[in-house]
Amino acid sequence: MKPATQLEPAPAWSEAGQHAMSAQASHDDTARFNFLANFNKYMANVVVAGNHIAFEHRAGPRWEQSHGRWPADRREIRAAMSEDPYYRMWSALRRTGMEMRQQAGRSLVLPQAGALRDRAAALNSGRDTLQLQPTPVPRYQSEVDNHCMPGGYFAEYFDGDVSAAANYDAGMFATTTGLFGQFLDGAGRGTANWVQAVRPDWQPKRILDVGCGLGHNTLPLAKAFPDAQIYALDTAAPMLRFGHARAVGFGIHNIIFQQSNVETLPFADGFFDLIYSTMFLHETSHSALRNVLREVRRALADDGLHLHLEQPPYHNMPIFEQFLRDWDCQHNNEPFWSALHDTHLPSLLAELGFSQDEIFETEIHALVEEVMPKVGQEVEDYGRGGKWYACGSGRINDRWSP
Numbered sequence: 001m002k003p004a005t006q007l008e009p010a011p012a013w014s015e016a017g018q019h020a021m022s023a024q025a026s027h028d029d030t031a032r033f034n035f036l037a038n039f040n041k042y043m044a045n046v047v048v049a050g051n052h053i054a055f056e057h058r059a060g061p062r063w064e065q066s067h068g069r070w071p072a073d074r075r076e077i078r079a080a081m082s083e084d085p086y087y088r089m090w091s092a093l094r095r096t097g098m099e100m101r102q103q104a105g106r107s108l109v110l111p112q113a114g115a116l117r118d119r120a121a122a123l124n125s126g127r128d129t130l131q132l133q134p135t136p137v138p139r140y141q142s143e144v145d146n147h148c149m150p151g152g153y154f155a156e157y158f159d160g161d162v163s164a165a166a167n168y169d170a171g172m173f174a175t176t177t178g179l180f181g182q183f184l185d186g187a188g189r190g191t192a193n194w195v196q197a198v199r200p201d202w203q204p205k206r207i208l209d210v211g212c213g214l215g216h217n218t219l220p221l222a223k224a225f226p227d228a229q230i231y232a233l234d235t236a237a238p239m240l241r242f243g244h245a246r247a248v249g250f251g252i253h254n255i256i257f258q259q260s261n262v263e264t265l266p267f268a269d270g271f272f273d274l275i276y277s278t279m280f281l282h283e284t285s286h287s288a289l290r291n292v293l294r295e296v297r298r299a300l301a302d303d304g305l306h307l308h309l310e311q312p313p314y315h316n317m318p319i320f321e322q323f324l325r326d327w328d329c330q331h332n333n334e335p336f337w338s339a340l341h342d343t344h345l346p347s348l349l350a351e352l353g354f355s356q357d358e359i360f361e362t363e364i365h366a367l368v369e370e371v372m373p374k375v376g377q378e379v380e381d382y383g384r385g386g387k388w389y390a391c392g393s394g395r396i397n398d399r400w401s402p
C-alpha cells in the first residue's frame with residue numbers, strides 16, 4: 001500500500017466515455033464527481049487500514065477481556081468494533097460518501113430529466129427491440145433503496161422517465177474510481193474474453209443477460225458475438241429505456257431489452273446457449289436466488305454455458321476481511337449481501353441439478369482501456385474493484401487460467 005502522499009489521483013470524471021444518453025455536466029457537476037472519486041480512492045487505500053489496527057489494539061482485546069476469548073467470526077468482530085471510534089468514523093464516512101454520490105448524480109440528472117426522457121424516446125421510437133410490459137417489482141427489491149439510491153432502479157417520476165438510470169450511469173465511474181473502464185463495461189468485456197478463451201471458435205446463437213440493469217455489461221457480449229440474438233432482462237423500466245437508447249446510440253441492434261421477472265423466464269426449455277449475470281445474485285432473496293438458478297437450468301441448452309459474476313464468497317476468507325466486506329449488508333442497503341456470500345454456489349448448483357462434473361469457479365478480470373488504471377495495481381474497495389469471483393457450469397477448456 002502506498003503512503004497517502006504517493007497516491008495517484010483517480011481518473012478525472014471527464015475521462016468517462018460519452019454516449020448518446022450521457023447527461024450534460026457543468027463544471028460543478030464534474031468537480032463533485034472528481035472529489036468523490038478521490039475520496040473513495042483515499043478511503044480504499046488509506047483510511048480502511050486503520051480498522052485492523054483498531055481491532056488488534058483496542059476492540060479485540062476489550063472483547064477478549066469481557067468474553068474470555070478472541071472474536072470467533074465476522075459477527076463477533078462487528079459487535080466488538082461497533083463502539084470503536086475509528087470504525088465508527090470510517091463507517092460514517094463511507095456511508096456519507098454513498099449518499100453524496102447519489103446527491104451528486106441527482107443534482108446532475110434531475111434538472112435535465114425531461115430532456116433525457118425525450119432523447120431516449122427518440123432513439124427508442126419505432127423499434128421492437130425494447131419490450132416493456134407492466135411487471136410487479138419483487139418485494140425484496142421494492143422494500144429498500146439499493147445502494148442508497150432514492151427509489152432504487154425503479155423510480156419513475158413521470159411517464160418515460162429515465163433519470164434513475166442516468167443517475168446510476170453518471171455516478172458509477174466515480175464510485176469505482178475508473179476501475180470498470182470508460183464505459184463501465186469492464187466486467188462484460190472480461191466475460192467476453194473469458195468465454196472466447198474457454199470455448200475457442202464457439203458462436204452462441206442466443207445469449208441471456210439476467211438482471212441486466214442498463215446494459216453496461218451486455219453490450220460487450222453483443223460486440224463479441226455480433227451474429228447472436230441477445231436478450232437483456234430486468235424488471236426496472238427506466239433502466240431498460242435508457243439502456244436500449246444507449247445501445248442504439250452505439251449502433252448495436254442485436255439486443256432485445258425486455259422487462260421481465262427472471263424468476264419466471266418467458267422462454268422455452270433449452271432456448272439459450274449462454275446465460276450470465278454480473279453482480280445481480282446478491283440483489284435477490286434466498287428463495288428468489290434458487291428460482292432464478294432453476295430457470296437458468298431450464299432455459300439453458302444441453303451444451304450451454306452459464307456463469308454469474310459476484311464478489312468473493314466468504315468461505316476460506318479471513319474473518320476480518322469478511323467483516324469489512326459485510327459492511328454493505330449492514331450499512332449500504334444490501335440486505336441479501338451476507339446470505340449470498342455465505343452461500344457455497346457450487347454446492348447450490350449441484351443441489352439444483354446442474355451437472356457436478358461441469359460446475360466451475362473462476363475469476364473474471366475487468367478489461368479496461370489503456371487510459372484507465374491497471375486493475376492489478378489498484379486496491380479493491382471491498383466490493384467495488386475490477387475483479388470478480390464467478391461460478392457457473394458447462395463444458396470449458398480446463399487449460400484456461402486467469
